[in-house]
Amino acid sequence: MIRQFLAIAVAFSLMPFWTKKKLGFGPMLLITGVILSLVAGVAPMTMVNNFLAVFTTPSTLKTIIIVVIVGMLGSLMKHYGILDKIVETLKELISSSKAIITVLPAVIGLLSVPGGASLSIPFVDKIGDDMGMSGQTRSVINLSFRHIAMFLLPTSTSIIMVTTVIPDINLYGLIGMNLGFVLLMQATSYFLYVRKYDDIKSETSSNKGKALVNLLIYLSPIYMVVVFNGVFGIEMYISAMLSLVLILLLWGLKNVKEYAQVAYKGISVSTFTMLVGVYFVQNTIKSLDQVMSGFSTLFNNASGFSILLVIAAAAVLFGLTTGLSMVPLGIILPLVNNLPLTVEMKLVYCFFIYVWSFLGYFFSPLHMCQLLTVKHVGCGNGAVYKEYSKLIPCLAVYSFVLFYLYSFIFA
Numbered sequence: 452m453i454r455q456f457l458a459i460a461v462a463f464s465l466m467p468f469w470t471k472k473k474l475g476f477g478p479m480l481l482i483t484g485v486i487l488s489l490v491a492g493v494a495p496m497t498m499v500n501n502f503l504a505v506f507t508t509p510s511t512l513k514t515i516i517i518v519v520i521v522g523m524l525g526s527l528m529k530h531y532g533i534l535d536k537i538v539e540t541l542k543e544l545i546s547s548s549k550a551i552i553t554v555l556p557a558v559i560g561l562l563s564v565p566g567g568a569s570l571s572i573p574f575v576d577k578i579g580d581d582m583g584m585s586g587q588t589r590s591v592i593n594l595s596f597r598h599i600a601m602f603l604l605p606t607s608t609s610i611i612m613v614t615t616v617i618p619d620i621n622l623y624g625l626i627g628m629n630l631g632f633v634l635l636m637q638a639t640s641y642f643l644y645v646r647k648y649d650d651i652k653s654e655t656s657s658n659k660g661k662a663l664v665n666l667l668i669y670l671s672p673i674y675m676v677v678v679f680n681g682v683f684g685i686e687m688y689i690s691a692m693l694s695l696v697l698i699l700l701l702w703g704l705k706n707v708k709e710y711a712q713v714a715y716k717g718i719s720v721s722t723f724t725m726l727v728g729v730y731f732v733q734n735t736i737k738s739l740d741q742v743m744s745g746f747s748t749l750f751n752n753a754s755g756f757s758i759l760l761v762i763a764a765a766a767v768l769f770g771l772t773t774g775l776s777m778v779p780l781g782i783i784l785p786l787v788n789n790l791p792l793t794v795e796m797k798l799v800y801c802f803f804i805y806v807w808s809f810l811g812y813f814f815s816p817l818h819m820c821q822l823l824t825v826k827h828v829g830c831g832n833g834a835v836y837k838e839y840s841k842l843i844p845c846l847a848v849y850s851f852v853l854f855y856l857y858s859f860i861f862a
Contacts (some may be wrong), residue, residue, distance in 0.1 A: 452741040458491035459742070459772055466816055466832075475721055476822050480728025484735050491739055501734035505727050513688045515726050518819070519718055520691040524672055524698070525570050526717025527710070531702040534573055537669045543662040548651040552578045553641060556597035559673055568820035570673065571597050572827045582648045586830035591838045593824050595640040598813065601776075602629035602805075604681070609776050609808070613801050616784040620798045628802040628857055635849045643841050672698050722823070729817050733773040742768075759854065762787075762800075763807045763847075770811015774818045779808040795861035799854060806850045814839060 462483045469479040488498040505511055528534050541551050552575055559571040572593045579589035601607050603626055614622050672694045679690035695714065703710030736742070762783060769779040787800050812818060816832060825832060 477724025766807035
């Protein structure tokens with residue numbers, strides 16, 4: 452067991468070194484997966500299978516397709532000036548740049564897909580630069596304000612997983628508890644990263660009705676993905692493809708060849724390589740059986756406050772090392788489901804697990820949104836984590852305070 456935990460520590464501690472060597476995110480992650488496998492003593496054939504599984508697992512392939520399509524959507528929206536028009540229209544409706552820089556990521560975050568931050572960061576980057584914000588501050592704002600949908604949308608994959616593993620909890624009860632955490636997170640993010648900057652006021656439109664209609668048209672490639680998926684039940688990757696068709700119908704029919712060329716330019720080889728690296732590392736972590744069984748034993752032998760510490764530690768470990776919230780949720784939720792708890796207290800524990808799975812994923816160096824955001828802005832991961840150091844303690848405290856508050860209410 453010690454060897455496998457040591458392997459995780461060694462592999463991830465070397466990531467800053469590869470970053471300084473200006474190694475691309477994809478090669479860096481692939482090397483991390485290989486080092487992790489070698490130090491942990493993973494059999495060569497298992498390591499090969501972990502890599503091949505990236506291309507043979509349907510859910511992984513669908514995710515890769517989605518992220519590739521998101522890149523194409525971003526390229527098309529930029530080419531046709533849709534991104535700029537969204538910013539301009541929001542300014543017609545909202546005069547405050549502080550409001551816009553926080554609302555935009557949240558609105559675009561409704562496109563709840565891996566790597567969706569690549570759509571919101573061009574807005575945040577431009578507005579934040581005008582306000583005099585550093586690259587790392589712009590990055591943190593984009594990341595902290597765009598993940599609201601993950602907590603509140605019933606169609607969120609993570610929320611669906613919770614209700615699937617523990618079907619007797621109330622979906623909207625969990626969303627209600629999540630809302631408390633979201634409000635605290637957004638208020639704290641605003642206080643830490645936005646409040647101190649001078650607001651840039653702009654004149655709003657005298658015809659707000661027309662501006663609102665225009666905004667709905669410009670945002671349609673984003674929110675229609677949610678409509679196709681959440682309302683009509685169409686798979687996310689197909690819904691994203693339908694949004695490509697929507698852009699073609701609204702803006703691309705005048706020159707279909709140009710549309711195809713721009714869409715093709717949106718396909719990024721470096722992003723594809725990065726995705727392969729993320730899933731290779733994730734598969735390697737999941738194959739470390741002693742790490743998995745070690746946390747299961749700790750959890751079963753813990754009680755009271757120590758259970759919360761074990762949950763937090765396990766969620767952070769699996770979230771940080773995979774860059775996904777689904778992994779810690781999938782590992783920890785079944786363990787909680789076996790505890791002798793009332794349905795109400797199971798709901799409270801699910802909330803706590805959900806928050807810490809999010810925190811592990813959110814602050815992970817493998818977090819897809821962070822990788823894409825940092826890549827766009829051009830700042831280093833180290834600078835971003837320095838900014839995070841202000842936010843992390845607050846969110847950790849909020850999780851425990853809300854757990855005990857909800858426990859008191861539902862006890």
